[in-house]
Amino acid sequence: MSTFVDTRPTQNLESFKGVKKVPHEEYYSSGHRTCQGCESAQIMKLMAKAAGPRTIVLGATGCMYVANTSYYATPWGLPWMHTQLGSAGSAALGAAAAFRVQMRKGAMKDEPINVIAFCGDGGGADMGLNAISATLTHPDYNLLILLYDNESYGNTDIQISGTSPYGVNTSFSTPGKVTRIMHHRWKKNVAPLIIAGHPTCKYVGTISTSYALQAMNCVRRALSIGGPTFIHCLNPCPKGWDFDPILSHELGELAVNTGIWPLYEVIEGKLKLYGKTEQIAKGKFKRLPVRDYLLKQGRFAHFLEEDIEFFQSKIDEMWDKWLVPGVIPLLKDLEG
Ligand code: SF4
Ligand code: MG
Numbered sequence: 001m002s003t004f005v006d007t008r009p010t011q012n013l014e015s016f017k018g019v020k021k022v023p024h025e026e027y028y029s030s031g032h033r034t035c036q037g038c039e040s041a042q043i044m045k046l047m048a049k050a051a052g053p054r055t056i057v058l059g060a061t062g063c064m065y066v067a068n069t070s071y072y073a074t075p076w077g078l079p080w081m082h083t084q085l086g087s088a089g090s091a092a093l094g095a096a097a098a099f100r101v102q103m104r105k106g107a108m109k110d111e112p113i114n115v116i117a118f119c120g121d122g123g124g125a126d127m128g129l130n131a132i133s134a135t136l137t138h139p140d141y142n143l144l145i146l147l148y149d150n151e152s153y154g155n156t157d158i159q160i161s162g163t164s165p166y167g168v169n170t171s172f173s174t175p176g177k178v179t180r181i182m183h184h185r186w187k188k189n190v191a192p193l194i195i196a197g198h199p200t201c202k203y204v205g206t207i208s209t210s211y212a213l214q215a216m217n218c219v220r221r222a223l224s225i226g227g228p229t230f231i232h233c234l235n236p237c238p239k240g241w242d243f244d245p246i247l248s249h250e251l252g253e254l255a256v257n258t259g260i261w262p263l264y265e266v267i268e269g270k271l272k273l274y275g276k277t278e279q280i281a282k283g284k285f286k287r288l289p290v291r292d293y294l295l296k297q298g299r300f301a302h303f304l305e306e307d308i309e310f311f312q313s314k315i316d317e318m319w320d321k322w323l324v325p326g327v328i329p330l331l332k333d334l335e336g
Helices: 039-051 088-104 120-128 127-137 192-195 212-225 245-256 277-279 305-321
Strands: 055-060 078-081 114-117 142-151 204-206 228-234 264-267 271-273 322-324 330-332
Touching: 039 055, 039 114, 039 142, 039 212, 039 245, 055 088, 055 204, 078 088, 088 127, 088 264, 120 127, 120 142, 120 330, 127 142, 127 192, 127 212, 127 228, 192 204, 192 228, 204 212, 212 228, 212 264, 245 277, 245 322, 305 322
Parallel strands: 055 078, 055 114, 114 142, 142 228, 204 228
Antiparallel strands: 204 264, 264 271, 322 330
């Protein structure tokens, strides 16, 4: 019986075995105008390096569109196209389908070409989630959707998005004298939402730019596996998070080491925690207190001790009570 699945071969991008094996060629270099210390720009650079030259990149509206396409300047050494704020999913699917038709008709050489669409949290976790969801239900196209998450609408002056953390100071949740905590929602957990709802999605991973080699190898695994894939990357943002750019790398590490941002991959349905997250889960590394992360950022400067304690209690709950920390929020003590 036909399953209507007609997957095409992918490039075989083997993992880089150490930083010395990473090629020197850059496909995202100077020419952009992102803020100093911008980790969203860093993941663009790593993603492009990991994918290599036979790649097309589609970028939804957001910082990585606006700051990267100033008139007569571009950092992209790969073919790149802008797409609308909510369209990363449909752009990826459309490009993959167009390549297939062009190759079938002989209009272009028949070869595996990486299709990557990226979006910010506004474009991916909020407005574009619908199109991403639809795209990831198509098993027969090779593509990667990468969500770079700076936890706000950074491009339009740091408004709250679905992934903004609890209590954070944004231009939509400025603390006042009467009400200190203006944002009461917990961060949307996007990767598990993709995992649970899209069994056709062959690869889902969470990454951090502070662990660059691992991040690049996650991108390479996603692009090599065949079928629709998804990566969620947390990106410290000096402007929106209000910290000295020299701390960008450290904050990425702290997000992982405090247990706030767990690192894992789900490859064809199999879950694997990796890096420091795996060490935490195995009891080999003790989670750092969340205050180490929160108090380095001006966006949490209004937090009192009780706010830090509440934040810590939610992270503890995730690690101590969830069926799988960071991934499955069902409580361990299942009834029945
Ligand atoms: Fe990067 Fe944040 Fe500046 Fe946007 S606002 S360019 S994400 S540092
Ligand atoms: Mg954003």
